[in-house]
Amino acid sequence: xxxxxxxxxxxxxxxxxxxxxxxxPIPRHDTVYxxxxxxxxxxxxxxxxxxxxQSDKGSIPDRFSAQQFSDYHSELNMSxxxxxxxxxxxxxxxxxxxxxxxxxxxxxxxxxxxx
Amino acid sequence: xxxxxxxxPGMFVQEKEAVTLDCTxxxxxxxYGLFWYKQPSSGEMIFLIYQGSYDEQNATEGRYSxxxxxxxxxxxxVISASQLGDSAMYFCAMNGNNxxxxxxxxxxxxxx
Numbered sequence: 001x002x003x004x005x006x007x008x009x010x011x012x013x014x015x016x017x018x019x020x021x022x023x024x025p026i027p028r029h030d031t032v033y034x035x036x037x038x039x040x041x042x043x044x045x046x047x048x049x050x051x052x053x054q055s056d057k058g059s060i061p062d063r064f065s066a067q068q069f070s071d072y073h074s075e076l077n078m079s080x081x082x083x084x085x086x087x088x089x090x091x092x093x094x095x096x097x098x099x100x101x102x103x104x105x106x107x108x109x110x111x112x113x114x115x
Numbered sequence: 116x117x118x119x120x121x122x123x124p125g126m127f128v129q130e131k132e133a134v135t136l137d138c139t140x141x142x143x144x145x146x147y148g149l150f151w152y153k154q155p156s157s158g159e160m161i162f163l164i165y166q167g168s169y170d171e172q173n174a175t176e177g178r179y180s181x182x183x184x185x186x187x188x189x190x191x192x193v194i195s196a197s198q199l200g201d202s203a204m205y206f207c208a209m210n211g212n213n214x215x216x217x218x219x220x221x222x223x224x225x226x227x
Binding site: 033035042043045048058092100101103105106107108111 | 148159161167210215216
């Protein structure tokens with residue numbers, strides 16, 4: 001079965017640079033979530049989108065922004081990168097047929113390293 | 116606010132034996148969902164099992180079962196017949212409004 005696709009899988013950036021992470025949800029999934037997992041930490045919710053509108057916001061820094069496009073893919077834009085942004089960034093998606101339960105299926109993650 | 120607590124930073128189990136990973140939660144919501152995810156060393160987060168707060172039966176998925184005790188606010192994961200490939204980080208999680216709150220995780224090591 002198709003899974004969530006994230007690109008790139010690995011990204012190395014310098015401080016103060018920008019980065020764009022992409023997420024392609026499971027086909028027919030309409031909700032996308034972004035999480036940040038620091039080393040040895042549990043994933044922290046950043047932001048979510050439902051039907052191309054922002055639905056909830058977590059601990060996303062003001063330097064980050066995200067959007068969901070008409071084909072339901074989502075992009076996380078990160079500017080003025082800091083060393084502390086080095087983490088594994090997950091995208092997850094959920095299905096409209098799973099409302100109430102809202103099981104989130106995670107992508108493989110993008111490992112961002114800021115030097 | 117919702118909170119998930121996993122008190123076992125690490126667990127060891129002998130291959131082919133069963134193991135229980137503990138999870139307690141705190142929420143004021145009447146309706147909620149509890150999830151377990153597995154994170155191998157490769158990093159991906161794999162959905163294992165779900166338990167709804169109104170489900171009367173404990174959830175089971177193959178070798179995974181969830182020991183749900185609502186009054187105690189616990190949702191322990193039981194893995195039967197452990198395999199070497201079960202060695203991984205295991206996260207208990209609860210869904211809130213639109214996000215998933217995770218516990219700190221338990222690192223399970225299966226010994227041959």
